[in-house]
Amino acid sequence: MxxxxxxxxxxxxxxxxxxxxxxxxxxxxxxxxxxxxxxxxxxxxxxxxxxxxxxxxxxxxxxxxxxxxxxxxxxxxxxxxxxxxxxxxxxxECRLAAVVYRAKFVPTVFGARQFVNHGHVTVNGKKVNIPSYMVKEGDVIEVKEKSRQIPMVLEAIDSVEREVPEYISVDTKAMKATFVRVPELADVxxxxxxxxxxxxxxxxx
CATH class of the missing domain: 1.10.1050.10 (Ribosomal protein S4/S9, N-terminal domain)
Structure with a gap:
């Protein structure tokens, strides 16, 4: 650890x-x-x-x-x-790790960093493994198909502990999220x- x-x-x-x-x-x-x-x-x-x-x-x-x-x-x-x-x-909030966490693909921000680092995520169809990568409005973040059955991902998707904010649009079934806009403090x-x-x-x- x-x-x-x-x-x-x-x-x-x-x-x-x-x-x-x-x-x-x-x-x-x-x-x-x-x-x-x-x-x-x-x-x-x-x-x-x-x-x-x-x-x-x-x-x-x-x-x-x-x-x-x-x-x-x-x-x-x-x-x-x-x-x-x-x-x-x-x-x-534009950091890729933050967007992955907000989209509820992982249960924690630390998990999001590790998840991105290990290459489980694509941005607009291309693999990105840098947690600090800056996502832009309209970018599509997707969990790779082979990574969708990871227990941590399934746990996060089913969790009712938190909700996805309105500045991110998520298709839970496809495990795909669209970064709609850069939020203001009050939105986070x-x-x-x-x-x-x-x-x-x-x-x-």
């Missing part, structure tokens, strides 16, 4: 939120941080700490994206016209409140 996958169970507890809204989250049993100092009483969080937490939540939600890559996404969001926070969320079904405005403040220090 990779360090990234092993550590995902600690992310919720470290951040103090059920980041993906999953019933099996360890936070439901232990609502304090991991490690021997996890139960220490916390003092008042500084502005910097609040901004950092907002960044860590958004990074963690998409599979614990690395800082270097996340900073590139922020720079691109800042370069584009319009609201930087909205742009940032739009960029993150985050189980917890995301605050991209605080991330802007963090990088503007």
């Amino acid at each position: 990779s360090k990234r996958v092993a550590a995902k169970y600690k992310i919720n507890r470290r951040l103090g939120v059920n980041l993906w809204g999953r019933p099996k989250s360890p936070l439901n049993r232990r609502d304090y941080g991991p490690g021997q100092h996890g139960q220490r009483r916390k003092g008042k969080t500084s502005d910097f700490g609040t901004q950092l937490m907002a960044k860590q939540k958004l990074k963690g939600y998409y599979g614990n994206i690395g800082e270097k890559q996340f900073r590139r996404y922020f720079a691109e969001a800042n370069r584009r016209k319009g609201d930087t926070g909205e742009n940032l969320v739009g960029i993150l 079904p985050y189980p917890v409140q995301m605050e991209p405005n605080l991330i802007i403040e963090f990088y503007s220090r």
Whole structure:
């Protein structure tokens, strides 16, 4: 098991939120941080700490994206016209791994990264195995025929834990999804409140 996958169970507890809204989250049993100092009483969080937490939540939600890559996404969001926070969320939702997760082809964002990495997905009929690949409006994402009976896929398709957002159109029978449009923050079904405005403040220090 990779360090990234092993550590995902600690992310919720470290951040103090059920980041993906999953019933099996360890936070439901232990609502304090991991490690021997996890139960220490916390003092008042500084502005910097609040901004950092907002960044860590958004990074963690998409599979614990690395800082270097996340900073590139922020720079691109800042370069584009319009609201930087909205742009940032739009960029993150265009990642192929995010679209595969939203389409309910896999049960978790970590599973989506692995699923794409292992070559189980095509975009417009061509195999793409890069989780960070940027999907465009109108792109068709499909699970390869030989991959459709993988237990993880069948479990995700049948799950009622979450719904497919309206900016993605899914044909469950064909295991095919169309990326309809880039969403706004209000369209994205985050189980917890995301605050991209605080991330802007963090990088503007």
